[in-house]
Structure formats: structure tokens, C-alpha cells
Amino acid sequence: MNNALSKLQQDPLAREILQLRAKELAAQHTDEQPTEHHSLEDFIHFRLAGKEDYGIPYDVIEEVLVVNRIAKVPCSPAHISGVVNRRGDMLTIINMRQLLHVAGDIPAGDQSHIIVIKTGTLLVGLHVDELVGNSMFSRAALAPAPQSANAKDSNYFVGIHMGRISMLNIPSIIGDMG
Structure with missing residues (x-):
């Protein structure tokens, strides 16, 4: 040699x-470095049903909670898990499995993971199965989101990161509920 x-x-x-x-x-290598048009954003990565990965940009996240109990609300839509007491205020919890039509086994355990998001003046919690971690993404580098038969659901996604993480459009999701 x-x-x-x-x-x-x-x-x-x-x-x-x-x-x-x-x-x-x-x-x-220098071409791949982020520029002003290709800037990186932090996001939280979560999983539903042990198989589907999603991301939410940090700019809409208030905090992440682990709660022991979600109180059910009678006569509420299927995508509402219920409410939790967050420092003396009632926080509505959205069931992300129901909202995104994800089937699968519900994870065992007494604790629920809630991602608290804020858009405008609205504060809600997103009930997710598993928190995977956090990472960075570039909006310019996202692959196009797949088209859905339901046009409303198509607006829920910004794009696909790394070929497997669906980046969510939180303002669109919350806007459809209001």
C-alpha cells in the first residue's frame, strides 16, 4: 500500500x-452550508403508533408536558382527547392520532406526552405517543408533502424531512379547528 x-x-x-x-x-461541501435562503430551524420530533414520524417547528412550541391524566369532555369531537390542568388553566388536548388518521396500538403506560403549542392567542396541547427528540431542518430542503384524498389534510403538512419525518403546518391545523 x-x-x-x-x-x-x-x-x-x-x-x-x-x-x-x-x-x-x-x-x-461549502455549497451545502446554510445561507440566508437556506437557514436551519429547530424542530421537535415525535412518533405516532410506533411507525409514523412527525415534526413541529420550535417557533410554535411553548413547552412539553408529561401528564398522568387527561380529563374527557362529554360530547366533544373525536380528535379532542380532553383537557388538563396547566398551572390553574384548562388546556384543550388534541389527539394527533385521530386528527391525522393514524391507526395502531395505543402505547401502554400511565403517562401522556403533550406538546403545548401557541398560534396567535390560541394555546392547545397535542397528545402524541412518543417524543423522539429534536433536530434541525431547512424549509427549502423539504421534499413536497404527499397529496391526500382530503384536501383539508393536505394543508396540514409543510413537507417531508429526510424522507421520513412529516413536518406539520400548525397554523393550518389549528385554523381548521377554530
Whole structure:
């Protein structure tokens, strides 16, 4: 191996080719860096039914809660899980499985994960199965969201991050409920 490397270093044509390749690779790397039009945003990553991944940008997130009990509200729509007491105020909880039509087993356990979001003056909680973590995304780099048979549901998605995380359009989701 060392013999081949020393021959490459001694050959001026091979050295020139390697330098050109290095310059091209360096140029490609700098092209991938975020610019003003390609800025990165933080998001929280969650999962429903153990198989479907979603993301919500941090700019609409107030906090994440873990609650032991969600009080059911009689005669409420199917996508409303109920309400919880959040520091003396009642917080409406939206069942994201129902809202996004995700089927699957409900995770076992006594605790529920709630992502508290705020759009305008409206504050609601999103009931999710599993919090995966947080990461960053670029709106410009998102793949187009798949079209849904229900036009209303199509507006719920901004796009797809990394081929598997559906980025949610929270203002559109909340706007349809008001």
C-alpha cells in the first residue's frame, strides 16, 4: 500500500488529478452550508403508533408536558382527547392520532406526552405517543408533502424531512379547528 501511495505522490499527473478532486469536493461541501435562503430551524420530533414520524417547528412550541391524566369532555369531537390542568388553566388536548388518521396500538403506560403549542392567542396541547427528540431542518430542503384524498389534510403538512419525518403546518391545523 505504501508503495502505491509513494508512486501516486511522485507522479505529477496523479498529483494534479488528486488536487482537482480535492478542490471539487471542498466546493461541494461549502455549497451545502446554510445561507440566508437556506437557514436551519429547530424542530421537535415525535412518533405516532410506533411507525409514523412527525415534526413541529420550535417557533410554535411553548413547552412539553408529561401528564398522568387527561380529563374527557362529554360530547366533544373525536380528535379532542380532553383537557388538563396547566398551572390553574384548562388546556384543550388534541389527539394527533385521530386528527391525522393514524391507526395502531395505543402505547401502554400511565403517562401522556403533550406538546403545548401557541398560534396567535390560541394555546392547545397535542397528545402524541412518543417524543423522539429534536433536530434541525431547512424549509427549502423539504421534499413536497404527499397529496391526500382530503384536501383539508393536505394543508396540514409543510413537507417531508429526510424522507421520513412529516413536518406539520400548525397554523393550518389549528385554523381548521377554530
